[in-house]
Amino acid sequence: MRKPIIAGNWKLFKNALEAIELVTILKREFCDVEGVDIVVCPVFVVLRDVYECLMESNIGVGAQDLYWEDSGAFTGEVSAPLIKDAGAQYVIIGHSERRQFFGETNQTVNKKIKAALKHNLTPIICVGEVLAEREAGQTMDVLKKQCEESLAGLTNEEMVKCVIAYEPVWAIGTGKTATPAQAEEAHKYIRGLLVKQFSEDVGQSVRIQYGGSVKPDNIKELMAQPDVDGALVGGASLKSDSFSAIVKGAIPA
Ligand code: PEP
Numbered sequence: 518m519r520k521p522i523i524a525g526n527w528k529l530f531k532n533a534l535e536a537i538e539l540v541t542i543l544k545r546e547f548c549d550v551e552g553v554d555i556v557v558c559p560v561f562v563v564l565r566d567v568y569e570c571l572m573e574s575n576i577g578v579g580a581q582d583l584y585w586e587d588s589g590a591f592t593g594e595v596s597a598p599l600i601k602d603a604g605a606q607y608v609i610i611g612h613s614e615r616r617q618f619f620g621e622t623n624q625t626v627n628k629k630i631k632a633a634l635k636h637n638l639t640p641i642i643c644v645g646e647v648l649a650e651r652e653a654g655q656t657m658d659v660l661k662k663q664c665e666e667s668l669a670g671l672t673n674e675e676m677v678k679c680v681i682a683y684e685p686v687w688a689i690g691t692g693k694t695a696t697p698a699q700a701e702e703a704h705k706y707i708r709g710l711l712v713k714q715f716s717e718d719v720g721q722s723v724r725i726q727y728g729g730s731v732k733p734d735n736i737k738e739l740m741a742q743p744d745v746d747g748a749l750v751g752g753a754s755l756k757s758d759s760f761s762a763i764v765k766g767a768i769p770a
Contacts (some may be wrong), residue, residue: 519724521740521767522680522747524556524579524641525754526609526728536563537570542757544574546764551575553747553767556607556641557754561595568604579607579641582615585628597636607639609749611667613647613686623666630667634675641680641749642667643728644707648687656685657706664710676715681725682749683707688729690751697738697745700727704744733762740767 531539536559547555558579559567568578580603584594600608610633611626626642633640644663646656660683668676683703685695695703704725712720727739728749739745747767753759 519722519746520552520554521769522554522556522724522726523764523767524558524607524609524680524682524726524747524749525760526581526612526749526751527557527559527755528581528614528751529560530755531559531563533563533566536567539755539757540567540570540576543576543760544571546757546761547575550764550768552769553764555764558607558609561600561603564600564603564605572604577606578604579609579639580605581609581612583608583610583629583633583638585625585632587632597632597638601636601638605638607641607680608633609641609643609682611643611663613643613645613684613689617686623663626667627669630671630679634671634678639678639680641682641726643682643684643749645682645684645686645689645729651685651687656703660703660707661710664707665714668711668714671715673715673719676711676719677722679723680747681707681711681723682728683725684728684749686729690730692730694730694732694735694739695727697742700739700745701742704742708744731763733759733766736763736766 556577580600610629615621630640646659724746726747726749731748731750
């Protein structure tokens, strides 16, 4: 039985004051919530503030990216040890916005996953097709290439520590959600890839989140799919009422 995981990707929103205000409410909202892992991913500069506020809570903290070297002459980058030191337990890697605007490739994603694992951070690895690829019937080929290249060289032990987020790019921030059937088809396919690339056990153990316009009113039907193990939530994670409803909607019956 895979434990659901809901993560909020705050993107480039929320300064320290706003972040503390939000997590103070979430901490209260979720104090009795069990059966689901909850994570918030603020911008780097407020990671420690958020972590300190959430220390005695059941909410984990994640970063939105990292650089694969531990230290060195890499102006502007932030490494796994620094993220860890600021309190993060998770890190989003390969988000489509990083791929689209910042030149992220499957090869850089691969290096970042290895750096995260080396420092005991749980990578949330994003994959997903753009609209033109879906319309051309290439979704599964894109997912195959992304998984094979991004996860290359990981051991089974490392792979089970990872979370995958299937995020069809056409559904991110657009209000267009994949239908539960479209999400399930992709998740099942990714799980099959993990079985082939690693083992049956690994395929059955790795949690696969869906991401793309998840809202309180679609979380339940997405979570009802057998291979959907949670959600990576952008816009709706920025408000306590919507994020709270999504987390509560993901609690197993
Ligand atoms: C995301 O940022 O990963 C995301 C899925 O955004 P949204 O929920 O706003 O579509």
